[in-house]
Amino acid sequence: MQKQLFRTLAKINKILLPSFTKKGLDPSYAKKWQLAIIGWRYFVTKNSL
Template sequence: MKNQLFKLLAKINKHLLPSFSKKRLDMSKAKKWQLAIIGWRYFVTKNSL
Protein backbone atom coordinates (compact mmCIF):
# COMPACT_ATOMS: atom_id res chain seq x y z
CA MET A 1 0.00 0.00 0.00
CA LYS A 2 2.73 2.47 0.99
CA ASN A 3 4.79 1.58 -2.07
CA GLN A 4 1.85 2.19 -4.41
CA LEU A 5 1.23 5.59 -2.85
CA PHE A 6 4.82 6.68 -3.40
CA LYS A 7 4.79 5.37 -6.98
CA LEU A 8 1.71 7.50 -7.65
CA LEU A 9 3.41 10.53 -6.04
CA ALA A 10 6.50 9.91 -8.20
CA LYS A 11 4.39 10.01 -11.36
CA ILE A 12 2.69 13.22 -10.23
CA ASN A 13 6.07 14.78 -9.40
CA LYS A 14 7.42 13.85 -12.81
CA HIS A 15 4.64 15.73 -14.57
CA LEU A 16 4.18 18.73 -12.27
CA LEU A 17 7.54 19.59 -10.75
CA PRO A 18 10.47 20.93 -12.75
CA SER A 19 13.52 18.76 -13.40
CA PHE A 20 16.59 20.70 -12.35
CA SER A 21 19.03 18.09 -13.67
CA LYS A 22 17.81 18.75 -17.21
CA LYS A 23 18.33 22.47 -16.64
CA ARG A 24 21.90 21.88 -15.35
CA LEU A 25 21.22 23.59 -12.03
CA ASP A 26 24.32 24.17 -9.93
CA MET A 27 23.52 22.85 -6.46
CA SER A 28 25.73 25.43 -4.76
CA LYS A 29 23.75 28.25 -6.37
CA ALA A 30 20.30 26.72 -5.91
CA LYS A 31 17.68 28.70 -4.01
CA LYS A 32 15.93 27.36 -0.92
CA TRP A 33 12.72 26.48 -2.77
CA GLN A 34 14.72 24.61 -5.43
CA LEU A 35 16.51 22.61 -2.74
CA ALA A 36 13.16 21.83 -1.13
CA ILE A 37 11.82 20.46 -4.44
CA ILE A 38 14.97 18.40 -4.96
CA GLY A 39 14.68 17.00 -1.43
CA TRP A 40 11.00 16.16 -1.89
CA ARG A 41 11.64 14.40 -5.20
CA TYR A 42 14.51 12.43 -3.63
CA PHE A 43 12.33 11.38 -0.68
CA VAL A 44 9.49 10.21 -2.92
CA THR A 45 11.81 8.40 -5.33
CA LYS A 46 13.65 6.64 -2.51
CA ASN A 47 10.42 5.41 -0.95
CA SER A 48 8.86 4.32 -4.25
CA LEU A 49 11.71 1.95 -5.07
Protein backbone atom coordinates in the same frame (compact mmCIF):
# COMPACT_ATOMS: atom_id res chain seq x y z
CA MET B 1 0.07 -0.01 0.08
CA GLN B 2 2.71 2.54 1.07
CA LYS B 3 4.96 1.72 -1.89
CA GLN B 4 2.02 2.20 -4.29
CA LEU B 5 1.34 5.62 -2.73
CA PHE B 6 4.92 6.72 -3.30
CA ARG B 7 4.88 5.40 -6.87
CA THR B 8 1.79 7.50 -7.55
CA LEU B 9 3.45 10.52 -5.96
CA ALA B 10 6.52 9.97 -8.13
CA LYS B 11 4.39 10.05 -11.27
CA ILE B 12 2.67 13.25 -10.11
CA ASN B 13 6.05 14.82 -9.30
CA LYS B 14 7.33 13.98 -12.76
CA ILE B 15 4.39 15.75 -14.36
CA LEU B 16 4.08 18.80 -12.10
CA LEU B 17 7.49 19.62 -10.66
CA PRO B 18 10.43 20.89 -12.70
CA SER B 19 13.50 18.74 -13.24
CA PHE B 20 16.55 20.76 -12.22
CA THR B 21 19.02 18.12 -13.36
CA LYS B 22 17.87 18.48 -16.95
CA LYS B 23 18.34 22.24 -16.64
CA GLY B 24 21.88 21.74 -15.31
CA LEU B 25 21.28 23.48 -11.97
CA ASP B 26 24.27 23.44 -9.65
CA PRO B 27 23.03 22.60 -6.11
CA SER B 28 25.54 24.98 -4.54
CA TYR B 29 23.82 27.89 -6.34
CA ALA B 30 20.25 26.66 -5.88
CA LYS B 31 17.72 28.73 -3.96
CA LYS B 32 16.03 27.32 -0.89
CA TRP B 33 12.78 26.51 -2.67
CA GLN B 34 14.73 24.68 -5.38
CA LEU B 35 16.56 22.65 -2.74
CA ALA B 36 13.21 21.83 -1.13
CA ILE B 37 11.88 20.49 -4.44
CA ILE B 38 15.07 18.47 -5.01
CA GLY B 39 14.80 17.02 -1.49
CA TRP B 40 11.13 16.18 -1.89
CA ARG B 41 11.70 14.44 -5.24
CA TYR B 42 14.59 12.47 -3.74
CA PHE B 43 12.50 11.40 -0.74
CA VAL B 44 9.61 10.22 -2.91
CA THR B 45 11.87 8.44 -5.39
CA LYS B 46 13.79 6.68 -2.62
CA ASN B 47 10.60 5.43 -1.01
CA SER B 48 9.00 4.34 -4.27
CA LEU B 49 11.87 2.00 -5.18
